[in-house]
Amino acid sequence: MVTVRHVSADDFRVRSKFQDPSKFDDVIAGARAGDPRAVEHLFHELQPRLLRFLRSQESRAADDIAAEVWLAVASGIAKFDGDWSDFRAWLFAIARRRLADHRRTAVRRRTDVVEETVFEHRPADDKPETEALENLSAQQAATLITSVLSGEQAEVLLLRVLADLDVEQVASIVRRPPNWVRVTQHRAVRTLVKRLGPKIVVMR
Amino acid sequence: MSNWDDLDDVTPRISNEDAERMLSGASGIDETHDLADLNAVLGALRGPAEAAELTGLQSVLVAFGAAAVTPIDLSTPRTRPMMKKLLTGKALAAIGVITLASAGAAAAAGVVPTPFSAPRPSVAKPVDADDQTDETVSDEASATPTTAEADETTEIDATETDAAQGALDVADSTDGQGPDVNGPAKFGLCTAYAARTKHDTTTTTAVGGATPAAEPVSDLPVPFQSLSDAADAAGQTVADFCADAVPGGADHADAKAGDNPSATAPGKAGDNPSVTAPGKSDDNPSVTAPGKSNDNPSATAPGESGETHGKP
Numbered sequence: 001m002v003t004v005r006h007v008s009a010d011d012f013r014v015r016s017k018f019q020d021p022s023k024f025d026d027v028i029a030g031a032r033a034g035d036p037r038a039v040e041h042l043f044h045e046l047q048p049r050l051l052r053f054l055r056s057q058e059s060r061a062a063d064d065i066a067a068e069v070w071l072a073v074a075s076g077i078a079k080f081d082g083d084w085s086d087f088r089a090w091l092f093a094i095a096r097r098r099l100a101d102h103r104r105t106a107v108r109r110r111t112d113v114v115e116e117t118v119f120e121h122r123p124a125d126d127k128p129e130t131e132a133l134e135n136l137s138a139q140q141a142a143t144l145i146t147s148v149l150s151g152e153q154a155e156v157l158l159l160r161v162l163a164d165l166d167v168e169q170v171a172s173i174v175r176r177p178p179n180w181v182r183v184t185q186h187r188a189v190r191t192l193v194k195r196l197g198p199k200i201v202v203m204r
Numbered sequence: 205m206s207n208w209d210d211l212d213d214v215t216p217r218i219s220n221e222d223a224e225r226m227l228s229g230a231s232g233i234d235e236t237h238d239l240a241d242l243n244a245v246l247g248a249l250r251g252p253a254e255a256a257e258l259t260g261l262q263s264v265l266v267a268f269g270a271a272a273v274t275p276i277d278l279s280t281p282r283t284r285p286m287m288k289k290l291l292t293g294k295a296l297a298a299i300g301v302i303t304l305a306s307a308g309a310a311a312a313a314g315v316v317p318t319p320f321s322a323p324r325p326s327v328a329k330p331v332d333a334d335d336q337t338d339e340t341v342s343d344e345a346s347a348t349p350t351t352a353e354a355d356e357t358t359e360i361d362a363t364e365t366d367a368a369q370g371a372l373d374v375a376d377s378t379d380g381q382g383p384d385v386n387g388p389a390k391f392g393l394c395t396a397y398a399a400r401t402k403h404d405t406t407t408t409t410a411v412g413g414a415t416p417a418a419e420p421v422s423d424l425p426v427p428f429q430s431l432s433d434a435a436d437a438a439g440q441t442v443a444d445f446c447a448d449a450v451p452g453g454a455d456h457a458d459a460k461a462g463d464n465p466s467a468t469a470p471g472k473a474g475d476n477p478s479v480t481a482p483g484k485s486d487d488n489p490s491v492t493a494p495g496k497s498n499d500n501p502s503a504t505a506p507g508e509s510g511e512t513h514g515k516p
Contacts, residue, residue, distance in 0.1 A: 034272030036265050043264055048257035052249065067260055074267035138257075141248035160227040161249050167224070182220060189223040189242065196241045 018045065018084040028087070032077050043070070046091055048138070049162040054095060056142035056158060061102050069095045085169070092163040093173045096155075148195045153188035156181055385427075385434040393431050394446030400428070 018024040030038025050069060054062035072094050080090065136144070142162070146154045152174075159170045167185075171178040218239070226239070226246060385393060435445035 031268055032272065034269040036269075039265050039268045040261060043261050044253065044258065047260070048253035051257050063260065067263060070260070070264040071267045074264070074271040077268070077271065136245060136248040138248050138251040138254070141245045141251075144245065145249070157227065158249075161229075161246055164229070166228065182224070185227055186218070186220050186223045189226060190218050192245065193218060193239060193242050196245060 021083055024084045024087070028077070028080065042087075046088065050091065050095055052138050052142045053092065053158050053162050054099065055139055056146040056154070057099055058102060059143075061106075065095065065098045065102055068098050072098070085165070088163045089165055089169045089173060092159060092165070096159075096173055145192065149188050149191055153184055153191065156184045157188045157192075160185060385431045389427075390446070391449040393427055394442075394449040397428055397431055397442060397446065 018027065027038045027041050031042055047066065047070075050066050051062055054065050058065065069091060073091055076090075080087065082090070142158060145157060148154075149157065155174065156170055159165055159173060160167075163169075165173070167178050167181045171181045174181070176184075222239075226243065229246075229250070384390075431445070432442055435442045438445055
């Protein structure tokens with residue numbers, strides 16, 4: 001018997017006051033002027049998701065890269081022109097470039113091994129899945145996804161979910177056709193289902 | 205991982221649309237759906253902020269504050285030489301204004317000079333270095349004659365000084381010939397001559413030096429020689445010859461000394477652009493804006509963002 005908590009549609013959105021375009025415009029104008037409240041608002045909206053993305057890719061350098069990303073945003077925000085969705089795409093595009101720069105500098109592909117604790121806390125097949133999954137922290141979830149999926153699949157899935165970007169935006173960031181993104185995310189989801197839910201996978 | 209790549213045995217079958225719906229968060233999954241595990245992971249991914257994820261705000265605030273104050277410095281390095289060029293342009297503009305104003309002083313005497321064509325044979329002559337050394341017992345040693353003149357404001361009023369300088373500029377412009385002492389420059393020349401005479405008299409009283417009268421005529425600056433010659437030709441002393449001198453010559457007999465704005469303009473026009481304007485543009489933002497960023501920490505924003513991420 002699988003018991004699953006009720007999940008509403010709201011849980012799957014980046015629930016933000018910035019869904020109101022005028023509110024976002026005000027915050028961007030404030031951030032351009034250096035208004036601490038506006039900057040703090042943006043920071044609280046995006047820093048957690050940015051760190052989850054970066055820590056799942058480069059856990060040791062994540063905080064430094066995040067600082068670089070915000071510095072780049074600060075210096076470029078005067079020229080930014082777009083809505084809340086564009087802003088997220090811009091910030092994560094910067095993050096991805098900084099990540100690539102870091103990896104080039106360090107001459108390494110995937111530096112940090114997946115934390116074993118993620119697997120240690122995986123439920124045994126005879127336990128209800130909800131026992132572990134409901135207690136999963138956001139960072140554990142991100143790290144789990146990175147460990148289970150290929151690099152491209154994990155990146156696409158994390159950009160879709162953490163940055164709340166659509167297929168076209170992700171395609172633009174990873175410089176691939178939208179169809180490639182659709183195929184990749186489909187395989188990512190199916191791989192996750194197979195890995196995460198042994199009871200819902202028919203083992204032949 | 206290779207065995208996971210074979211996804212044909214994954215049930216339930218997940219279509220492209222299903223994957224898209226889950227990743228976009230367009231809809232939730234009901235309680236009995238078999239994809240609940242995946243949704244639990246995705247839900248955790250979108251979970252509310254934790255304290256450890258909100259570090260580094262201060263440096264971000266500083267970065268935004270600095271960018272708001274000096275957006276140029278944080279852009280491309282190429283813009284910095286551009287700013288230097290602009291500032292150099294300002295300095296050149298200030299020099300240009302001074303030059304034009306000097307020309308204006310000469311124009312007040314009725315002759316438009318050609319400022320860069322003639323040498324300056326006699327500018328320092330009226331107040332030469334020896335005179336300065338003798339007279340400035342209490343004054344600061346000054347390198348330029350014009351500054352020495354300015355220091356003597358208790359003896360020579362400003363109008364006289366400016367007019368004298370204007371007359372000397374006229375003298376510079378005529379390539380050693382001196383201006384026409386019977387023309388419009390007469391007033392300026394006379395004023396300068398009177399100032400020189402007065403100055404030398406004062407100096408003589410103070411330190412016992414030679415008077416201008418004892419000075420050989422050939423040692424006089426060319427304009428003063430011309431003036432002296434003209435007075436001799438008229439059978440008058442220089443003082444008498446100058447008695448009927450009026451600003452701008454006989455054609456401007458009704459003109460007043462106050463109509464000579466160009467005589468005082470150089471000081472104003474020269475000072476303002478070069479001293480005050482760069483100070484304004486460079487100093488003010490850097491002083492006020494960082495204070496602004498530090499003085500207004502938000503007490504409400506964390507609460508607001510807490511609402512944003514409040515619901516798990």
